[in-house]
Amino acid sequence: MLGLGGGVIIVPVLTLLFGINIRYAIGASIVSVIATSSGAAVAYLKDHVTNIRVAMLLEVATTLGALSGALLSAYFSTQALFLVFAAILLYSAVLMIKKREVHSLAKSDDWLANKLSLHSSYPDHREGRTIHYAVTRTPLGLVLMYGAGIISGLLGVGSGVLKVPAMDTAMRLPIKVSSATSSFMIGVTAAASAGAYYMRGDIIPFVAAPVAIGVLIGSRLGTRIMMKMHSENLRKIFLVVLLLIAVQMGLKGLGVSFR
Amino acid sequence: MKTKNQMSAQTFKAELLISWVLLVGVISCASIAFFGILGKLFNFGTANKENSSDLVSALLQGGVLNDYHPLTSASSVLSQVAHLNADAIMTGALLLLIALPIIRVALTTLIFLRERDWPFVAITLIVFSVLISGILLGKAL
Numbered sequence: 159m160l161g162l163g164g165g166v167i168i169v170p171v172l173t174l175l176f177g178i179n180i181r182y183a184i185g186a187s188i189v190s191v192i193a194t195s196s197g198a199a200v201a202y203l204k205d206h207v208t209n210i211r212v213a214m215l216l217e218v219a220t221t222l223g224a225l226s227g228a229l230l231s232a233y234f235s236t237q238a239l240f241l242v243f244a245a246i247l248l249y250s251a252v253l254m255i256k257k258r259e260v261h262s263l264a265k266s267d268d269w270l271a272n273k274l275s276l277h278s279s280y281p282d283h284r285e286g287r288t289i290h291y292a293v294t295r296t297p298l299g300l301v302l303m304y305g306a307g308i309i310s311g312l313l314g315v316g317s318g319v320l321k322v323p324a325m326d327t328a329m330r331l332p333i334k335v336s337s338a339t340s341s342f343m344i345g346v347t348a349a350a351s352a353g354a355y356y357m358r359g360d361i362i363p364f365v366a367a368p369v370a371i372g373v374l375i376g377s378r379l380g381t382r383i384m385m386k387m388h389s390e391n392l393r394k395i396f397l398v399v400l401l402l403i404a405v406q407m408g409l410k411g412l413g414v415s416f417r
Numbered sequence: 418m419k420t421k422n423q424m425s426a427q428t429f430k431a432e433l434l435i436s437w438v439l440l441v442g443v444i445s446c447a448s449i450a451f452f453g454i455l456g457k458l459f460n461f462g463t464a465n466k467e468n469s470s471d472l473v474s475a476l477l478q479g480g481v482l483n484d485y486h487p488l489t490s491a492s493s494v495l496s497q498v499a500h501l502n503a504d505a506i507m508t509g510a511l512l513l514l515i516a517l518p519i520i521r522v523a524l525t526t527l528i529f530l531r532e533r534d535w536p537f538v539a540i541t542l543i544v545f546s547v548l549i550s551g552i553l554l555g556k557a558l
Contacts, residue, residue, distance in 0.1 A: 225551050350547060358555060
């Protein structure tokens with residue numbers, strides 16, 4: 159509905175509402191992220207918006223990050239995980255509030271982007287024309303993606319919320335391309351850490367399976383509801399929800415509990 | 418302006434096909450998992466380790482399941498599934514789901530190979546090996 163993998167909602171709901179151990183919540187969330195990403199790939203690709211080369215290149219960074227994150231999570235206490243989660247949620251809220259004015263470039267002298275032919279174009283239906291764009295600051299994008307990967311591996315989120323800004327602000331990709339490409343990527347990123355989580359026993363089938371199915375159904379309904387709502391109301395609702403959850407997660411991290 | 422990144426019609430069709438396969442894969446996994454869930458709820462099937470309501474109450478208290486060990490070899494999963502073990506059915510569906518992006522990366526490598534796009538063959542192979550090492554490393558932990 160809002161272009162997020164759902165991981166940011168799943169983990170808080172499972173831990174705050176259902177009281178499930180955060181490690182199992184993260185395991186279940188990772189599985190759902192894979193499900194939503196794989197299910198949505200067709201829609202974006204069909205419209206020629208996804209930039210597969212950029213996606214694959216950046217995935218080198220995100221998968222390495224995801225692996226690092228998954229391995230690191232063994233060293234994070236449950237409370238630390240809650241606190242990091244709260245921080246990420248606050249950051250997402252800030253990003254939502256800030257409006258981004260980015261214009262895509264026609265040409266770029268990014269060596270890597272040129273060498274690997276990352277520049278492309280996509281048909282913008284609203285504007286009724288094909289928009290050509292150039293990719294820039296690829297090395298910076300790779301570094302940011304490594305960071306996004308770590309967060310994904312650590313918290314079980316798709317970190318689309320971190321990937322989209324990295325692509326559209328740092329690398330100057332048009333927002334539609336960033337969203338589509340991010341959606342394509344998050345499944346692969348999640349798969350990188352999912353293997354580790356599964357082997358560690360953090361993916362409990364009886365938790366992960368229902369959650370994944372629920373998210374798949376929910377996202378279908380979400381797109382339908384979204385069509386009927388005003389975007390401003392949507393943003394406001396989401397911001398409030400995000401902040402509430404951030405506070406709850408933060409409190410839980412600090413040891414305060416409402417149960 | 419036609420850049421090298423403009424996918425040839427062939428490549429686009431191939432990637433689109435892969436994406437459709439992913440969608441079918443997700444729906445199949447979800448359906449299989451659904452039956453597994455039903456089975457677990459009604460404690461159907463042999464060798465279910467514990468009662469589902471005990472499991473649910475343990476989870477809702479935020480506990481850690483000390484006697485949960487994931488099935489770590491394909492053969493054990495398959496043999497348990499054949500015995501209609503609800504846990505194994507859910508596990509099998511989830512493992513297949515996790516495998517989907519990995520399969521997609523492997524197929525994309527083949528696509529780049531056919532295009533003779535060597536830098537991207539290398540890039541996708543690197544991603545593939547990171548994914549595989551994730552599983553292997555997890556096993557070692």
